[in-house]
Amino acid sequence: MEGLTLSEAEQRYYCDLFSYCDTESTKKVASSGRVLELFRAAQLPNDVVMQIMELCGATRLGYFGRSQFYIALKLVAVAQTGLPLRVESLNTVKDLPLPRFVVSKNEQESRHTALYSSDADNPASYSGVIPPPPGRIQVKKGSVSHDAVQQRTSADQQESTSPVVSPQQSPPTSPHTWRKHNRHPSGGNNERPLAGPGPFWAPFSEAQPGSSTTSDPIWSGHSPPPHQENWVSFADTPPTSALLTMHPASVQDQTTVRTVASATTANEIRRQSSSYDDPWKITDEQRQYYVNQFKTIQPDLNGFIPGSAAKEFFTKSKLPILELSHIWELSDFDKDGALTLDEFCAAFHLVVARKNGYDLPEKLPESLMPKLIDLEDSAEAGEQTGEVGYASSPAEAPPSKSPSMPSLNQTWPELNQSSEQWETFSERSSSSQTLTQFDSNIAPADPDTAIVHPVPIRMTPSKIHMQEMELKRTGSDHANPTSPLLVKPPDLPEENKMSSSVKFTAGNTVTDGYSSSDSYTSDPEQIGSTVTRQRSHSGTSPDNTAPPPPPPRPHQSHSRSSSLDMNRSFSVTPGQQQAGVVAYPPAVPPRPQPSQGPGPHVHRPVDAEGLIAHTSTSPQQIPEQPNFADFSQFEAFAVSGVNKEEEDEIETHSEVLQVEKPSDSASSLRVAKADGRVEDKAPANVPTNAGKGTTPLAPPPKPIRRRLKSEDELRPEAEEHTQKTGVIAAVLASQPSIPRSVGKDKKAIQASIRRNKETNTVLARLNSELQQQLKDVLEERISLEVQLEQLRPFSHL
Amino acid sequence: MAVCIAVIAKENYPLYIRSIPTENELKFHYTVHTSLDVVDEKISAMGKALVDQRELYLGLLYPTEDYKVYGYVTNSKVKFVMVVDSSNTALRDNEIRSMFRKLHNSYTDIMCNPFYNPGDRIHSRAFDNMVTSMMMQVC
Numbered sequence: 001m002e003g004l005t006l007s008e009a010e011q012r013y014y015c016d017l018f019s020y021c022d023t024e025s026t027k028k029v030a031s032s033g034r035v036l037e038l039f040r041a042a043q044l045p046n047d048v049v050m051q052i053m054e055l056c057g058a059t060r061l062g063y064f065g066r067s068q069f070y071i072a073l074k075l076v077a078v079a080q081t082g083l084p085l086r087v088e089s090l091n092t093v094k095d096l097p098l099p100r101f102v103v104s105k106n107e108q109e110s111r112h113t114a115l116y117s118s119d120a121d122n123p124a125s126y127s128g129v130i131p132p133p134p135g136r137i138q139v140k141k142g143s144v145s146h147d148a149v150q151q152r153t154s155a156d157q158q159e160s161t162s163p164v165v166s167p168q169q170s171p172p173t174s175p176h177t178w179r180k181h182n183r184h185p186s187g188g189n190n191e192r193p194l195a196g197p198g199p200f201w202a203p204f205s206e207a208q209p210g211s212s213t214t215s216d217p218i219w220s221g222h223s224p225p226p227h228q229e230n231w232v233s234f235a236d237t238p239p240t241s242a243l244l245t246m247h248p249a250s251v252q253d254q255t256t257v258r259t260v261a262s263a264t265t266a267n268e269i270r271r272q273s274s275s276y277d278d279p280w281k282i283t284d285e286q287r288q289y290y291v292n293q294f295k296t297i298q299p300d301l302n303g304f305i306p307g308s309a310a311k312e313f314f315t316k317s318k319l320p321i322l323e324l325s326h327i328w329e330l331s332d333f334d335k336d337g338a339l340t341l342d343e344f345c346a347a348f349h350l351v352v353a354r355k356n357g358y359d360l361p362e363k364l365p366e367s368l369m370p371k372l373i374d375l376e377d378s379a380e381a382g383e384q385t386g387e388v389g390y391a392s393s394p395a396e397a398p399p400s401k402s403p404s405m406p407s408l409n410q411t412w413p414e415l416n417q418s419s420e421q422w423e424t425f426s427e428r429s430s431s432s433q434t435l436t437q438f439d440s441n442i443a444p445a446d447p448d449t450a451i452v453h454p455v456p457i458r459m460t461p462s463k464i465h466m467q468e469m470e471l472k473r474t475g476s477d478h479a480n481p482t483s484p485l486l487v488k489p490p491d492l493p494e495e496n497k498m499s500s501s502v503k504f505t506a507g508n509t510v511t512d513g514y515s516s517s518d519s520y521t522s523d524p525e526q527i528g529s530t531v532t533r534q535r536s537h538s539g540t541s542p543d544n545t546a547p548p549p550p551p552p553r554p555h556q557s558h559s560r561s562s563s564l565d566m567n568r569s570f571s572v573t574p575g576q577q578q579a580g581v582v583a584y585p586p587a588v589p590p591r592p593q594p595s596q597g598p599g600p601h602v603h604r605p606v607d608a609e610g611l612i613a614h615t616s617t618s619p620q621q622i623p624e625q626p627n628f629a630d631f632s633q634f635e636a637f638a639v640s641g642v643n644k645e646e647e648d649e650i651e652t653h654s655e656v657l658q659v660e661k662p663s664d665s666a667s668s669l670r671v672a673k674a675d676g677r678v679e680d681k682a683p684a685n686v687p688t689n690a691g692k693g694t695t696p697l698a699p700p701p702k703p704i705r706r707r708l709k710s711e712d713e714l715r716p717e718a719e720e721h722t723q724k725t726g727v728i729a730a731v732l733a734s735q736p737s738i739p740r741s742v743g744k745d746k747k748a749i750q751a752s753i754r755r756n757k758e759t760n761t762v763l764a765r766l767n768s769e770l771q772q773q774l775k776d777v778l779e780e781r782i783s784l785e786v787q788l789e790q791l792r793p794f795s796h797l
Numbered sequence: 798m799a800v801c802i803a804v805i806a807k808e809n810y811p812l813y814i815r816s817i818p819t820e821n822e823l824k825f826h827y828t829v830h831t832s833l834d835v836v837d838e839k840i841s842a843m844g845k846a847l848v849d850q851r852e853l854y855l856g857l858l859y860p861t862e863d864y865k866v867y868g869y870v871t872n873s874k875v876k877f878v879m880v881v882d883s884s885n886t887a888l889r890d891n892e893i894r895s896m897f898r899k900l901h902n903s904y905t906d907i908m909c910n911p912f913y914n915p916g917d918r919i920h921s922r923a924f925d926n927m928v929t930s931m932m933m934q935v936c
Contacts, residue, residue, distance in 0.1 A: 307909070307910075307911030308911055311911035311912055314912075321912050322920055324912045325912035325913055325920070325921065326921070326922055328910045328911065328920065329907075329910060329923050332909065332910070334910065335905075335906045335909050337909035337910075337911065362926075363920065381936075519839055606842070609798060665901060701865055732882075758898070758902075761898050761902075762895070762898075767892075
């Protein structure tokens, strides 16, 4: 690039900025992160930023050397004045104002700007603290105007809306207030009647013709310098509002909306501490203050503040109820009627901001969003604790709020995605929470708790069981008879029933398992009760000691594993399977994960029956790797159609299925498919089941598996199932991609939570419908069996 | 398509009513009011406890030549009434259900807000946004 001539102020400013960005103290390269941050704070459109980066050569070099950085800064200033970005303009534009970088309100920033202003032409030392409510309008004007004026003066009031109006880049979630402040240029705030900023600016700009770095142009409504001092003093004495008095320091800190007008050595320090930050960011002081306030209401920092207590507390701030209501809406992130520490801090912060004249944002700013624990860390513990806590939301201090979030995220993303797929025709995921089904979904998947699937031993009973499973299977994607299907307990009353019954029987004995299946067939109503039981359990504890097992939860570790795949990978003997399976305590298998591919499902048709049988048991068992292996074996058996080992296979299959299910995160997908399949297959299965000689193995495993699946996902229609399974599969497939990191993944997780919740409601409805279908299918099967019986004598002839 | 959405309290007074064609609002208000009779009739016909969500959804209350009126009642006898324009492509029943579900979810969110007194008119912005989205998507 050509040589760059910088004025003295520019030189200083740029040097400071470079030092600020030079996080690694290399004195040569400015870290890209900081630089990008800086550029974003410049409030320039993204393409402009890219252009700048290109022009300065950083993209070519790959890093920001000092010269590149300086050039970039100069280009930023050029862009902010509204001039086109050209290399030539670097040296030709005279009296270019220093580039402005919007920073979050922080006293450091204010100090920074103050320093800068003292440095620069602008004599008015602007404290940057926005005056309290009394001066609200002025504050707004000032804040807005000073941002705008800075730009204006440089551009000679050319309402150069381009730099100013450019989308708020610095804070990712710049609240409306922020934007309003910065958008002042075109016509003032919508909400605050900023009287003709133009005229104010004009005189101001005239007053400071050349001062490009008008850090604080002044609250336009008043004589700039003296007023600024007034403002400054005002800022020093916290506003009268009760709330503000509560934390004067924080008020000063947070109400500052400042743009970094210039950089000085002192500014550098402050900059590093606060500048370029999201205006809604809570400083440490503020946070500490909020935490202390939280403690006065709720000593346990991990606990909740119930709504009533929070209401009293915030009513003290004397804000109108409507606004408090809106603040609550924004800050109660999980909509549980109680505030965790994070939510409380966010609410408090919003109240303070409002008190200081900031408009409330429409959406919660990112920096105020409650922190979510890394999903990976709290995978299991958090899941359980979180879910438990979540179910008992307000007032009951769950072990920790953060675990609940991730756990919820963990379960919901999977559920949501699957449900999203289900709801192809209906609502898209909205932020609304699910209704009653919420609790049921909360039940954490207990990957640890082994769900023992009773393995049917008896031949005849297994047949019936198989038939049942087939019926179930047709309704669900039987590709994955794994417990993941059961993960959607609310929607699988049958599953619940099965799981509960199975649990009671304790998977060790085949008969037990079988009896459960029997009971299942006998009374559909139990299903409903089971469902309710499961729901209640899910809301309580994931432990599966009680007979009604909590709804299975997707095994996090196997988000992608499809039972079939796992099965094939593992080759475990049936005997071993049984042993392994028995070991697990009755537990609801995790919800089916979407990872299951369509492939296995395709093959399932034949094996549906066998699978169904397994599915019935599988929900009870914890997903185990060995189980997966069993499942594959089961399938093999089913294919081979070995009669003798029908029962054994069924057992193993069931175990396998069970194992698969819990561990198969994609089982949900499978369930979807299985549901469709099951229903389709049910009639077919019945005759096949009746025909013992043919493929005994196939039916038993399939029915079991199907059963689990059907339980998990009641599919009213096969078509729906297929559709949904496809959707769910896709959704589940994307689950693994769910980011685990806290950062921007939080949003995705939260969004997925919401989607999951909606999915839950849909699934609940589907569940009931599927139950109805199941009844019908069972009747059909019985009739078909009767027919077969009648036909048998003839076949021998 | 939803040209008018109303939330009626248990005592049959409106908590929230909003229609899209801002003219003729009175007509929609009247429609909603008359539909309350149908809602009550359906509720009494149901009898047993409304637990199943399916029972919460009342379905088409009555159609006119211009529009159809759908109803939904919660367990606390809060009613949601939706007037849908018939001229638009017939909304599938499931879509209507999902819309009611969303309404219900948003309503429970409002309930969770301690600053909201049950029985007050609903002023929540989030609820407004949700309703707007539902009405917009239709129109």
